[in-house]
Amino acid sequence: MTAQLDAPHDLVGIGIGPSNLSLAALAHGLPQQGAGELATAFYEQRRDFRWHPGLLIDGTTLQVPFLADLVTLADPSSPWSFLSYLKHKERLYPFYFAEQFHIHRAEYDAYCRWVAGRVPGLHFGHQVDAVRWNPERDLFEVDFTQLDPAGEAEALGRTYTRNLALGIGTAPHVPEPLRPLAEAPTVPVIHSADYLDNRERILGAEHVTVIGSGQSGAEVFLDLLRARPTGRERLTWLARTPSFAPMEYSKLGLEHFTPDYTRYFHSLPEPVRDHLVPAQWQLHKGIDTATIAAIHDELYRRTLHGGWPDAVLTPGVTVRTAGRVATTKVELHLEHAEQGARSRLTTDAVVLATGYRERPLTRLLAGLDPYLRKDSSGRPRIDDRYRMVLDPSVTGSIFVQNGERHTHGVGAPDLGLAAWRSAAILNTLTGKEPYPQPPRTAFTTFGLEQREHTRPRPAGELLPLVEHP
Ligand SMILES: Cc1cc2nc3c(=O)[nH]c(=O)nc-3n(C[C@H](O)[C@H](O)[C@H](O)COP(=O)(O)OP(=O)(O)OC[C@H]3O[C@@H](n4cnc5c(N)ncnc54)[C@H](O)[C@@H]3O)c2cc1C
Numbered sequence: 001m002t003a004q005l006d007a008p009h010d011l012v013g014i015g016i017g018p019s020n021l022s023l024a025a026l027a028h029g030l031p032q033q034g035a036g037e038l039a040t041a042f043y044e045q046r047r048d049f050r051w052h053p054g055l056l057i058d059g060t061t062l063q064v065p066f067l068a069d070l071v072t073l074a075d076p077s078s079p080w081s082f083l084s085y086l087k088h089k090e091r092l093y094p095f096y097f098a099e100q101f102h103i104h105r106a107e108y109d110a111y112c113r114w115v116a117g118r119v120p121g122l123h124f125g126h127q128v129d130a131v132r133w134n135p136e137r138d139l140f141e142v143d144f145t146q147l148d149p150a151g152e153a154e155a156l157g158r159t160y161t162r163n164l165a166l167g168i169g170t171a172p173h174v175p176e177p178l179r180p181l182a183e184a185p186t187v188p189v190i191h192s193a194d195y196l197d198n199r200e201r202i203l204g205a206e207h208v209t210v211i212g213s214g215q216s217g218a219e220v221f222l223d224l225l226r227a228r229p230t231g232r233e234r235l236t237w238l239a240r241t242p243s244f245a246p247m248e249y250s251k252l253g254l255e256h257f258t259p260d261y262t263r264y265f266h267s268l269p270e271p272v273r274d275h276l277v278p279a280q281w282q283l284h285k286g287i288d289t290a291t292i293a294a295i296h297d298e299l300y301r302r303t304l305h306g307g308w309p310d311a312v313l314t315p316g317v318t319v320r321t322a323g324r325v326a327t328t329k330v331e332l333h334l335e336h337a338e339q340g341a342r343s344r345l346t347t348d349a350v351v352l353a354t355g356y357r358e359r360p361l362t363r364l365l366a367g368l369d370p371y372l373r374k375d376s377s378g379r380p381r382i383d384d385r386y387r388m389v390l391d392p393s394v395t396g397s398i399f400v401q402n403g404e405r406h407t408h409g410v411g412a413p414d415l416g417l418a419a420w421r422s423a424a425i426l427n428t429l430t431g432k433e434p435y436p437q438p439p440r441t442a443f444t445t446f447g448l449e450q451r452e453h454t455r456p457r458p459a460g461e462l463l464p465l466v467e468h469p
Pocket residue numbers: 014015016017018019020021043044045046052055061062063064126127128129167168169170216356359364401402413414415416
């Protein structure tokens with residue numbers, strides 16, 4: 001091992017997706033914010049910055065306005081804003097006339113790569129393997145493997161830090177009954193996260209099935225539909241949800257993605273929070289209405305000269321099991337719960353748009369386990385400042401970015417809260433509030449107690465009774 005015994009960092013970030021890239025960009029701006037310089041280093045296992053490369057399908061856009069870039073909602077004057085990127089690329093006028101609030105996904109990726117190529121202290125091709133607390137030095141030890149361009153281990157290293165920021169994101173999820181299929185190389189069965197790399201193979205298949213009714217499933221289905229000849233589409237789109245439901249995008253509904261709602265959610269008891277997240281599925285699991293409209297338009301266009309497209313779109317269907325037929329086909333065993341009916345579908349290719357799960361922290365943090373405080377389901381407890389609750393003997397902090405849905409709610413993966421969260425982390429870390437944050441961010445008042453804090457009360461108005469358990 002090549003131990004690096006240089007001076008410890010103030011902050012080490014693990015993973016460089018948008019969450020930690022936002023933190024790195026805002027930390028880089030700190031001297032201008034009067035909080036002094038922080039010694040930071042960020043480590044990412046990929047060779048370079050890539051944002052969901054398998055789903056940068058032509059024409060797809062962000063689901064949030066461009067203002068949800070890495071920095072703007074915390075500091076619009078940052079040199080790392082999307083507008084600053086456009087200025088640098090001399091594209092401000094075309095963007096101005098384009099009037100696009102929701103920018104292309106490929107453009108967001110290019111913007112992030114521009115930031116990642118300029119902010120100092122980012123180390124790509126470094127996979128962090130383990131984190132420990134060193135009580136003698138009052139520092140975290142971070143072990144990493146340096147990877148060569150082929151992803152093979154090249155060297156081992158260690159660095160030391162007073163604080164950590166975990167930004168390891170999510171990984172593609174394949175439900176248990178479908179796992180054997182994903183491991184069968186002879187039939188193209190892929191997760192939507194790998195769609196673009198396999199698009200030609202999938203398009204070459206006689207019949208294709210897309211499973212999953214989220215945004216990715218809809219985008220893949222639309223892309224395949226557009227690429228197949230009219231009348232010979234040979235596509236099936238199956239969803240477990242009772243309908244191909246739109247994502248909630250009303251202006252007051254979007255206030256669930258504000259710091260106000262995050263604060264309210266965090267204040268709720270654990271069982272209430274656990275009940276809420278799945279109940280709010282339409283806030284984060286539905287399909288963007290523009291994508292639904294585009295699918296309908298495309299299907300309709302294909303009926304203009306009579307006939308129906310050869311495409312089956314069926315919600316309410318669960319894939320119970322699946323297996324290969326001979327070497328080139330797959331058989332899916334389906335169940336429709338409302339009908340109480342079962343059937344089989346033979347197909348030549350499957351795209352599993354079955355979502356993502358938070359990357360487990362267990363292996364990475366195994367060495368810290370005795371210091372971690374957990375909730376009743378064994379998940380890390382995370383305080384309102386995004387810090388893991390640790391044994392009081394640990395003087396450093398571990399901040400969590402996009403791994404706190406169980407404590408902070410549906411906004412945890414949302415890009416519109418990334419800059420706010422990064423700013424909150426830097427305010428806590430420096431103790432100086434370099435990025436002042438307004439106390440109120442929503443018109444909706446979430447919860448009775450909070451209303452009494454935020455709403456000016458006319459003299460003589462009685463306080464409503466708030467019962468505390
Ligand atoms: C296709 C798709 C589209 C989306 N679109 C939107 C959108 O329009 N609007 C929105 O608000 N949200 C969107 N999301 C939600 C998503 O949360 C964000 O897009 C975003 O990627 C989250 O960033 P992150 O940095 O938290 O995690 P990630 O982007 O997942 O990045 C985590 C990084 O950590 C690295 N890593 C993991 N473990 C290690 C380790 N041990 N050592 C070193 N590096 C490690 C990974 O390689 C990865 O690069 C979308 C998600 C998907 C899948």
